Amino acid sequence: NAGVTQTPKFQVLKTGQSMTLQCAQDMNHEYMSWYRQDPGMGLRLIHYSVGAGITDQGEVPNGYNVSRSTTEDFPLRLLSAAPSQTSVYFCASSYSKGSEQYFGPGTRLTVT
């Protein structure tokens, strides 16, 4: 199993540009989530999904959209990038919302 995969590994955007961060898992996990990690702030939940077709907001959802059309994929879309969205983004998955989560390798995003 590849586990949780994320693309791209690095990305530089200009303010106002949009892009999609990709996340996929091959463990047939129901629950998937997106976090951002900033120095001194820890991991903060952006959006999560408890199954295909179901998504909900986390702690810091503003400026981000998600969709879950399949069990395997959970892309994160930045609608209009802002410098405050410069961060490392992690996708995670688990068997259910209550069980331990497995993380992808992360995407380092810089918005200038």
Add this chain to the structure above:
Amino acid sequence: QKEVEQDPGPLSVPEGAIVSLNCTYSNSAFQYFMWYRQYSRKGPELLMYTYSSGNKEDGRFTAQVDKSSKYISLFIRDSQPSDSATYLCAMSVRLDTGNQFYFGTGTSLTVIP
């Protein structure tokens, strides 16, 4: 007050030392407790997962939970340079829609050969 408090360190120890990493929390409803290891420029990797007070051992790692004091610890015996990483504690609480996770900010550990 943050839900989960973790000393950021950095912590530097000689090879072979016993390492103690700690987190405190404020929400007595937390039921599940986890420790993650994160190497530089990598994603967090699950190390330990427990849901009860007491100790849980896995090789050189021991997770300890004290629910009465709202305190969890991770002990690393015979520490190795390969243990150098940031260690994140995490906890979850059951909500109507399922469990919600909370993470500490991480403690940076360096094991010196």
